[in-house]
Amino acid sequence: MIKRALLSLTALSLLAVPAQARTWAEIKQSGTVRIATEGAFPPFNLLKGKQLTGFEVDLANQLAKQLGLKVQWVTQPFDNLLIGLNQDRYDFVIASHGINPERAKAVDFSNPHYCTGGAIVAKPGGPLTAAALKGKRVAVQVGTTYLENVRKVPGVGDVKTFPKDTDAQAALMAGRVDAWVGDKFTGIDLVKAQQGKVKQGDLLFNERIAMAVKKGNSSLLKELNAALAKAQQNGSYAKLSQQYFGQDVRCK
Numbered sequence: 001m002i003k004r005a006l007l008s009l010t011a012l013s014l015l016a017v018p019a020q021a022r023t024w025a026e027i028k029q030s031g032t033v034r035i036a037t038e039g040a041f042p043p044f045n046l047l048k049g050k051q052l053t054g055f056e057v058d059l060a061n062q063l064a065k066q067l068g069l070k071v072q073w074v075t076q077p078f079d080n081l082l083i084g085l086n087q088d089r090y091d092f093v094i095a096s097h098g099i100n101p102e103r104a105k106a107v108d109f110s111n112p113h114y115c116t117g118g119a120i121v122a123k124p125g126g127p128l129t130a131a132a133l134k135g136k137r138v139a140v141q142v143g144t145t146y147l148e149n150v151r152k153v154p155g156v157g158d159v160k161t162f163p164k165d166t167d168a169q170a171a172l173m174a175g176r177v178d179a180w181v182g183d184k185f186t187g188i189d190l191v192k193a194q195q196g197k198v199k200q201g202d203l204l205f206n207e208r209i210a211m212a213v214k215k216g217n218s219s220l221l222k223e224l225n226a227a228l229a230k231a232q233q234n235g236s237y238a239k240l241s242q243q244y245f246g247q248d249v250r251c252k
Ligand code: ARG
Pocket: 037, 038, 039, 040, 041, 045, 078, 095, 096, 097, 098, 099, 141, 143, 144, 145, 146, 165, 183, 207
């Protein structure tokens, strides 16, 4: 019995994990593209009940449609996404990854699908500038560019990491930290939702956000870039961006 259970487990994992990244031709032939995201990073990728939604989810669904593909979504903790990509668990990742040299060593990035930055949010009277973060406790999501950049702030106090960005925000609201650093658009939504209980401060850094494919998967990358360019030309990207942000968030 146990042996059999073990065997079928092995068989399952073999089925679930192909040995190599699927090329564009293979994906096209299968008719379905496998896309991974976190599903906990509003307004970019989030779960509403069981429904995966957000700017990036809608955008990727649109790109897949343009490419004539069905989508199979996979959700993973943010910190696992690029690891799973390199294990060929899915074809690409769209989860607000900022392009940085460290990540670019591990994966290949598409052209950016939006531009943004990391900003400080604190309660009124709390630290709202980089200088004011001196000696202060700051909450950030683990594995993010926020962590990397907050650590660079001279004299910054305790930097606390959370598995989910929403947990880092909750720590600020509960007063367990003095500030939260996260995406500037997420910050705008947080300030609105909290109706004056928090304020947005300085932008600490800017970043270009892109989709990631397994290193070397140039055939898929080419199709994704072409689909993105088309969406940005035919107005569908602009419409989606207006819907989520009231502005066009493409990189200029
Ligand atoms: N833009 C930041 C980064 O590149 C945060 C991304 C977080 N994404 C998410 N799905 N939680 O690290």
